[in-house]
């Protein structure tokens with residue numbers, strides 16, 4: 390979460406997310422969902438029976454058998470098919486793409502063999518590849534398959550199945566379902582490869598961020614799906630750990646702490662039909678932010694002292710990598726690069742795992758700090774959002790991107806990179822969790838892009854729950870030049886970026902279900918930060934970025950009401966940047 394703002398709703402949200410009074414081990418207050426077909430009266434009767442049995446074992450029924458009965462009922466009710474969590478694909482390369490699934494129905498073995506098919510048509514007549522894979526209990530029966538030797542720039546279809554000899558170990562909704570073979574075959578997923586190097590082919594990139602289950606339905610994904618993006622970029626906050634006071638629907642369980650609790654949260658989110666369908670319809674590239682673990686953590690620093698934080702972080706990271714369709718789930722390699730022919734070269738950054746503690750942080754995490762106040766930490770030049778190793782890696786990638794010379798070099802990261810000071814003059818305050826809290830790191834990153842020879846950059850992100858179009862000003866580089874650059878390097882940086890006051894065009898997507906800045910705040914922010922050209926903080930937000938050789942065009946949308954299923958959407962704003970021009974225009 391990158392901002393704390395003044396709407397009543399957000400005050401409520403932030404009270405829940407960041408209150409120092411919040412107990413670290415919150416548990417659900419709502420009652421657990423009952424299995425379908427089991428009334429509350431029946432459950433009470435069963436519970437009474439269980440307790441009676443515990444005190445009077447001579448009645449003949451075994452406690453274990455009754456517990457198993459309840460457990461079985463629950464399992465059979467929840468798993469309607471062997472692939473309830475759907476399918477997904479991601480990280481497309483020129484000749485390869487990752488396909489993903491998770492076996493539902495709580496398999497009774499440590500490993501299950503599953504089949505997969507990959508075809509060039511939706512009916513699977515033209516089979517391109519197929520195989521077997523092992524779904525293991527140690528990764529909660531999730532499977533990542535890197536399908537290789539594919540043709541560049543084309544769409545494919547894929548699906549998974551449970552072979553007959555493996556089916557007996559999966560529990561389905563009703564025993565009679567076992568005869569229905571289609572329940573052991575997943576839905577069909579659609580995915581694609583990237584264009585070949587040098588291919589002049591446009592990219593339709595969907596953008597999303599910040600999907601809180603409790604705040605609303607994810608209808609934004611339905612609308613984006615109808616627009617048929619080639620690729621979806623998710624900027625972080627795929628799940629939320631916290632509850633919402635005005636919930637439309639409830640998380641199962643409280644704040645996740647254990648590995649199993651994190652896994653359950655992802656499983657719940659993947660049951661959302663809109664999210665699942667968007668995953669099935671296009672490949673995604675995904676980075677994480679803070680809510681995949683806890684609001685405003687930074688690297689190894691929890692927002693509030695917590696004895697076993699690193700273990701909790703490990704569990705959060707493991708569950709994320711199990712459920713995301715990413716190429717290296719075990720390496721936690723969130724930073725990576727996606728090349729789209731000659732048109733786009735996208736550098737994805739991890740702004741959480743290696744982040745230094747927020748400047749002048751207090752218990753509870755990041756905070757607003759007045760510029761006029763003495764907060765020396767903010768001016769420590771070595772402080773980093775990315776960590777030193779990732780900064781060096783990004784520097785190397787920038788050089789390769791310059792060699793690749795794609796039309797649009799893109800930095801895809803979690804949050805707003807443009808300064809967003811609240812107020813002006815001595816009263817101005819900045820939000821210490823975002824790039825404003827790491828000014829030298831921001832300058833260093835962009836300076837390295839300039840030194841590598843990259844031209845005008847595009848920056849995309851999310852986190853602030855507000856759709857924003859912004860001209861990222863040169864001052865973010867020039868005002869905080871890293872002192873370790875040589876005089877010659879500084880001269881080059883100054884010369885290259887002095888031609889125009891804007892170093893990059895930045896587009897930030899709003900929240901899939903979270904609300905951001907209200908209208909009054911957007912207006913004030915734009916007045917205080919004139920490089921912010923436009924903003925809209927309504928929830929249900931998404932965007933479609935269309936990159937071609939001659940133009941970068943973006944359209945921001947939002948659905949009308951995230952509390953209503955099937956709500957309509959509308960266009961909020963359109964922007965266009967012509968190749969070779971330094972600033973965007975309204976389209």
Ligand SMILES: [Fe+2]
Nearest residue numbers: 390599626852
């Ligand atoms: Fe968020």
